[in-house]
Amino acid sequence: xxxxxxxxxxxxxxxxxxxxxxxxxxxxxxxxxxxxxxxxxxxxxxxxxxxxxxxxxxxxxxxxxxxxxxxxxxxx
Amino acid sequence: xxxxxxxxxxxxxxxxxxxxxxxxxxxxxxxxxxxxxxxxxxxxxxxxxxxxxxxxxxxxxxxxxxxxxxxxxxxxxxxxxxxxxxxxxxxxxxxxxxxxxxxxxxxxxxxxxxxxxxxxxxxxxxxxxxxxxxxxxxxxxxxxxxxxxxxxxxxxxxxxxxxxxxxxxxxxxxxxxxxxxxxxxxxxxxxxxxxxxxxxxxxx
Numbered sequence: 001x002x003x004x005x006x007x008x009x010x011x012x013x014x015x016x017x018x019x020x021x022x023x024x025x026x027x028x029x030x031x032x033x034x035x036x037x038x039x040x041x042x043x044x045x046x047x048x049x050x051x052x053x054x055x056x057x058x059x060x061x062x063x064x065x066x067x068x069x070x071x072x073x074x075x076x
Numbered sequence: 077x078x079x080x081x082x083x084x085x086x087x088x089x090x091x092x093x094x095x096x097x098x099x100x101x102x103x104x105x106x107x108x109x110x111x112x113x114x115x116x117x118x119x120x121x122x123x124x125x126x127x128x129x130x131x132x133x134x135x136x137x138x139x140x141x142x143x144x145x146x147x148x149x150x151x152x153x154x155x156x157x158x159x160x161x162x163x164x165x166x167x168x169x170x171x172x173x174x175x176x177x178x179x180x181x182x183x184x185x186x187x188x189x190x191x192x193x194x195x196x197x198x199x200x201x202x203x204x205x206x207x208x209x210x211x212x213x214x215x216x217x218x219x220x221x222x223x224x225x226x227x228x229x230x231x232x233x234x235x236x237x238x239x240x241x242x243x244x245x246x247x248x249x250x251x252x253x254x255x256x257x258x259x260x261x262x263x264x265x266x267x268x269x270x271x272x273x274x275x276x277x278x279x280x
Contacts, residue, residue, distance in 0.1 A: 035159025
């Protein structure tokens with residue numbers, strides 16, 4: 001009987017292992033950009049890496065899209 | 077810091093498709109790829125509405141979330157761009173995008189999908205600014221020239237606006253306040269300005 005005990009215990013462990021339940025909830029991790037680094041728009045000959053100048057230029061272009069600012073009357 | 081966005085005013089869009097044409101010409105986009113297109117709802121019926129649609133450069137972009145090779149990135153100004161050297165053309169981003177913005181050139185004999193192409197907000201891509209490689213892969217980089225996307229800047233009715241979201245919201249808010257809403261935006265007053273004084277009532 002004692003000789004069979006290890007085999008019985010091993011068998012019981014294997015059977016019980018099948019009853020174990022693992023979490024099937026997928027945990028999503030936020031991916032990180034894996035490509036090449038980009039140069040910012042203000043880096044280059046046009047703006048000489050001066051972000052403030054670039055932002056002013058973009059803001060001016062942005063406001064020019066408001067035609068009410070470009071015309072005297074404010075008709076509908 | 078600006079958050080670059082597009083807004084299309086459906087009350088103003090006249091479905092001229094000039095934005096689509098300008099985009100294709102500016103970036104020399106190949107056949108079968110439309111980075112921008114005009115969608116019309118209730119076409120041919122009174123009150124039809126048109127809207128110019130492209131990548132909306134989402135704040136929480138689903139294309140970035142689903143990309144299996146993580147080829148998307150967002151610039152400091154909120155422009156969603158991707159690295160074409162990394163893209164495998166799987167098409168997940170197309171399924172995830174609610175605007176149908178990702179486009180795939182049909183390369184090869186059996187309609188094999190090429191690398192994804194989409195609106196770059198005229199900001200080029202991960203190559204040296206104004207380089208030949210950047211133009212070939214992503215088109216022109218107008219932002220690096222201090223300009224806004226061509227589609228918005230050349231829109232004749234100023235239906236399509238592009239730029240910092242806060243500024244665009246201010247422009248649109250002022251517009252809506254001036255022109256009114258609902259039935260008021262229809263007809264002569266909208267097209268040619270409101271009459272200076274009300275016409276006299278006919279004498280009975």
